[in-house]
Amino acid sequence: MTKELYKGPVGTEREQNKRNIHQSLSTELDALADMKFSYVISCQKFGEQKSNGDVHAQDIIDLMARYPALRVAYIEEKEIIVDNMPHKVYSSVLIKAENNLDQEIYRIKLPGPPIIGEGKPENQNHAIIFTRGEALQTIDMNQDNYLEEAYKMRNVLQEFVRHPRDQTPTILGLREHIFTGSVSSLAGFMSYQETSFVTIGQRFLADPLRVRFHYGHPDIFDRMFHLTRGGISKASKTINLSEDVFAGYNSILRRGHITYNEYIQVGKGRDVGLNQISKFEAKVANGNSEQTLSRDIYRLARRFDFFRMLSCYFTTVGFYFNSLISVVGVYVFLYGQLYLVLSGLQSALLIKAHHQNMKSLETALASQSFLQLGLLTGLPMVMELGLEKGFRAALSDFILMQLQVASVFFTFSLGTKAHYYGRTILHGGAKYRPTGRKFVVFHASFTENYQLYSRSHFVKAFELIFLLIIYHLFRKSDGKFHVMVTYSTWFMAMTWLFAPFLFNPAGFAWHKIVDDWSDWNRWMMNQGGIGVQPEKSWESWWNAENAHLRYSVLSSRIIEVLLCLRFFVYQYGLVYHLKISHDNKNFLVYLLSWVVIIAVVGLVKLVNCASRQLSSKHQLIFRFIKLLTFLAVVTSFILLSCLCKLSIMDLIVCCLAFIPTGWGLLLIVQVLRPKIEYYAIWEPIQVIAHAYDYGMGTLLFFPIAVLAWMPIISAIQTRVLFNRAFSRQLQIQPFIIGKTKRR
Structure with missing residues (x-):
C-alpha cells in the first residue's frame, strides 16, 4: 500500500493497465490455442x-x-x-x-x-466427429509427452504442406521413447525390442521400402483425407482385431503416402510382466492371422510391384508365418530323426558313412543346430544401440541381456507367436486379450501360469522332451554328434517349460510355492458347471480352452485330426523295440498294444462308474473295488515279468509309447466332441484328460519346489531379473508377512 501511495495515482493506474493488458493478451493466446x-x-x-x-x-x-x-x-x-x-x-x-x-x-x-465390432476402433469412430482441424494425432492411454517435444509440433505440422516435388504425407509417423525399461529385465527386453522397431525398423520401412503402415503409435493423420476415405479405424468383428494397421492399408490403397520422422518423440509405457507381454503378443499374433485372411493384404499384394510386395510380406504377416514355420521345422526334424532311429536307418547310414569316411553325411544330419543359433535376431537391436550410444555400449548392453537370459525370453516369445498365429489360421476365434497395461510387477500363481501356457507351451515342450528322450535311448551316433543335433531343442523345450516361473516375481519363494500348491489342488478338484469361471475350476477351463473346436469348419477339423495322428507314431515304432516282443515284427504285436490301451480305458470307465454310484453311500465297497483294480494291475505286471521277461526298460518304453497315444486320442475326441459327448464314453475321457493335466502340472511343480527349497535360488532370481528397488521390496516382503501373521 505504501508503495502504491509513493507512486501516486498515475503510477497505480499504469500498473493496473499493464495487468489488464497482460490478462487480455493471455486470454487471447488461450483463445488462439483453443481455436487451433x-x-x-x-x-x-x-x-x-x-x-x-x-x-x-x-x-x-x-x-x-x-x-x-x-x-x-x-x-x-x-x-x-x-x-x-x-x-x-x-x-x-x-x-x-x-x-x-x-x-x-x-x-x-x-x-x-x-459397440457391435471391436471395442477400441468403435470407441475411436464414435468420438472422431467431435474433432476438428486438418491434422489428427492418435495417442494411447499408456503414452506420455514432454514439454520440449511440444515445441516441435509446429515443425511437424509443416510436413503436411504440399511440396513441389514430394508427395504430401497422409500419415506422419513419429518416434517413441519407451520409459518402462528399468522396471525389470523383461521390461528392458521389451524396451530394446520396441526401440529397435520404432527407430531403425520404421525408418527402413518408410524409406526405401515404402511399406510402413500405422501400428497404433502416435501417428498424425491427414484428417480430411481419412474422414473422406473410411476413417482411421476399421471395426469389423474379429477380422479387424489389429485395427491400427488397417488404417495404413486403407491409406496406401487409396494412393496415400506414409512417412516417418525421428526429430520428435512421444513417451510410451510397455507391459512389464511376462503374462501381460504374452497376452499382448497373443493378441498381435491373432491379429496377424486375421490380416493374412483379409482382402486388404490381398489387394496390396496384387497392386505392389514384386520387390515392394516381398517387403510388405516380410514386415507384416510374413514375420509370424516364418515363426510358425521355424517351430514346425523343429518338429519335422525331430520326427524325421525319430523315424531314422526307430526304423534302424540311422544305424545303417552311419555305418556306411563310417566305412566310406563320409563326414559330410554326419554334418548334414546335424545341420539343424546351425539353423537355430538365433543371435542374428538381435542384430537390429545392437545396430540401433550402436548408433545412439556407441558400439561399445551396445555390445555391453547385449552381453548384459544375455546374462539376464534374454535368449530364454525371446525363445519363449517365439512359441507364443507360433501357437496363436497357427491356431487362429486353422480354427479362427481371434479375440481381444486385455493386458491391463498396469505399471506393476506381481507374483502370478502356478494355476494362472498353467491356464495361460498349458496348451501354447507346456504340451509342446513335453512333446519335444519325449522325442528327445526316445532319440537318446535308441540313437547310434557318438556323443558329439548327439549334442550338435539336440542341444538347441533341449534349450527350447526347457525354456517353454520353465520361463514363466523363471520370470515370475517371487517364483522360487517357499511361502509362495506352498500357497500355489494348495491353490493348484483346489482348482483341479473344483467342479465346473454353468456360471463357474475358468479361474475357479479345471473343468470350466478345459471346456473353454477347447471351445474353438466346436465352431471350427469341417476342413479345419479334418486337418486337426490328421495332425493328431503324429502321436501314434511313438506307439507303432516303440512296441517293436520291447524286449518282451522278442524282436517279433508281426503286425499282431501292434494290435496287442491297442488291446492294452482299450483295457486301460475300460478300467477308468469301471472306476468312474463305481465312483459315481457307490462313493457317496457305499464307501467301503468303492474302496474295495479300487483295491481289487490295483491288485489286478500289479499282478499283471508280476506275471508278465516272470513269464515274458518284462523289464524296467520295457516299462519305460511302454510309458513313452502309450502316453503320447493317449494324448492323441484325447485331441481327436475333443474334435469329435459334438458327436459323442452325450454317450457314456465321454465321462472316462474327461477323467483321463483331468489325469493328464494333473500329471503335467505335478511334473512341472516338482523341480520348482526343489529349487524353492534352496533360498539362494530365490535371491539370485530376484537380483538378476529385477531392479534394485523391486529386489529390495521382494527381500523384505517375507519378514513383513511373518510379522503380520504373528500379530
Missing part, C-alpha cells in the same frame, strides 16, 4: 461410471476442471418408455468442465448400440 488445438479423450465408460457413482467419473471431471481445454466424449445409454415398452437410446456426448461440474456441449443420437 483441441484435446478429446474418448472414454466410452464415463456415462456408466457417472450413473454408478464411480469415483473415476469424478476424477475425470476434476481433470477437465484443471485443464479447461480438455473435452471428453462418451457413449450414453438411457432407457425410455415408448408405447409402454422399455426402449434403450444411445447417444454420443461431448462434455467439458464448468464450475467443477460436467457440462454437455454436443449430443448426437445413435441408431443403435455403437
Whole structure:
C-alpha cells in the first residue's frame, strides 16, 4: 500500500493497465490455442461410471476442471418408455468442465448400440466427429509427452504442406521413447525390442521400402483425407482385431503416402510382466492371422510391384508365418530323426558313412543346430544401440541381456507367436486379450501360469522332451554328434517349460510355492458347471480352452485330426523295440498294444462308474473295488515279468509309447466332441484328460519346489531379473508377512 501511495495515482493506474493488458493478451493466446488445438479423450465408460457413482467419473471431471481445454466424449445409454415398452437410446456426448461440474456441449443420437465390432476402433469412430482441424494425432492411454517435444509440433505440422516435388504425407509417423525399461529385465527386453522397431525398423520401412503402415503409435493423420476415405479405424468383428494397421492399408490403397520422422518423440509405457507381454503378443499374433485372411493384404499384394510386395510380406504377416514355420521345422526334424532311429536307418547310414569316411553325411544330419543359433535376431537391436550410444555400449548392453537370459525370453516369445498365429489360421476365434497395461510387477500363481501356457507351451515342450528322450535311448551316433543335433531343442523345450516361473516375481519363494500348491489342488478338484469361471475350476477351463473346436469348419477339423495322428507314431515304432516282443515284427504285436490301451480305458470307465454310484453311500465297497483294480494291475505286471521277461526298460518304453497315444486320442475326441459327448464314453475321457493335466502340472511343480527349497535360488532370481528397488521390496516382503501373521 505504501508503495502504491509513493507512486501516486498515475503510477497505480499504469500498473493496473499493464495487468489488464497482460490478462487480455493471455486470454487471447488461450483463445488462439483453443481455436487451433483441441484435446478429446474418448472414454466410452464415463456415462456408466457417472450413473454408478464411480469415483473415476469424478476424477475425470476434476481433470477437465484443471485443464479447461480438455473435452471428453462418451457413449450414453438411457432407457425410455415408448408405447409402454422399455426402449434403450444411445447417444454420443461431448462434455467439458464448468464450475467443477460436467457440462454437455454436443449430443448426437445413435441408431443403435455403437459397440457391435471391436471395442477400441468403435470407441475411436464414435468420438472422431467431435474433432476438428486438418491434422489428427492418435495417442494411447499408456503414452506420455514432454514439454520440449511440444515445441516441435509446429515443425511437424509443416510436413503436411504440399511440396513441389514430394508427395504430401497422409500419415506422419513419429518416434517413441519407451520409459518402462528399468522396471525389470523383461521390461528392458521389451524396451530394446520396441526401440529397435520404432527407430531403425520404421525408418527402413518408410524409406526405401515404402511399406510402413500405422501400428497404433502416435501417428498424425491427414484428417480430411481419412474422414473422406473410411476413417482411421476399421471395426469389423474379429477380422479387424489389429485395427491400427488397417488404417495404413486403407491409406496406401487409396494412393496415400506414409512417412516417418525421428526429430520428435512421444513417451510410451510397455507391459512389464511376462503374462501381460504374452497376452499382448497373443493378441498381435491373432491379429496377424486375421490380416493374412483379409482382402486388404490381398489387394496390396496384387497392386505392389514384386520387390515392394516381398517387403510388405516380410514386415507384416510374413514375420509370424516364418515363426510358425521355424517351430514346425523343429518338429519335422525331430520326427524325421525319430523315424531314422526307430526304423534302424540311422544305424545303417552311419555305418556306411563310417566305412566310406563320409563326414559330410554326419554334418548334414546335424545341420539343424546351425539353423537355430538365433543371435542374428538381435542384430537390429545392437545396430540401433550402436548408433545412439556407441558400439561399445551396445555390445555391453547385449552381453548384459544375455546374462539376464534374454535368449530364454525371446525363445519363449517365439512359441507364443507360433501357437496363436497357427491356431487362429486353422480354427479362427481371434479375440481381444486385455493386458491391463498396469505399471506393476506381481507374483502370478502356478494355476494362472498353467491356464495361460498349458496348451501354447507346456504340451509342446513335453512333446519335444519325449522325442528327445526316445532319440537318446535308441540313437547310434557318438556323443558329439548327439549334442550338435539336440542341444538347441533341449534349450527350447526347457525354456517353454520353465520361463514363466523363471520370470515370475517371487517364483522360487517357499511361502509362495506352498500357497500355489494348495491353490493348484483346489482348482483341479473344483467342479465346473454353468456360471463357474475358468479361474475357479479345471473343468470350466478345459471346456473353454477347447471351445474353438466346436465352431471350427469341417476342413479345419479334418486337418486337426490328421495332425493328431503324429502321436501314434511313438506307439507303432516303440512296441517293436520291447524286449518282451522278442524282436517279433508281426503286425499282431501292434494290435496287442491297442488291446492294452482299450483295457486301460475300460478300467477308468469301471472306476468312474463305481465312483459315481457307490462313493457317496457305499464307501467301503468303492474302496474295495479300487483295491481289487490295483491288485489286478500289479499282478499283471508280476506275471508278465516272470513269464515274458518284462523289464524296467520295457516299462519305460511302454510309458513313452502309450502316453503320447493317449494324448492323441484325447485331441481327436475333443474334435469329435459334438458327436459323442452325450454317450457314456465321454465321462472316462474327461477323467483321463483331468489325469493328464494333473500329471503335467505335478511334473512341472516338482523341480520348482526343489529349487524353492534352496533360498539362494530365490535371491539370485530376484537380483538378476529385477531392479534394485523391486529386489529390495521382494527381500523384505517375507519378514513383513511373518510379522503380520504373528500379530
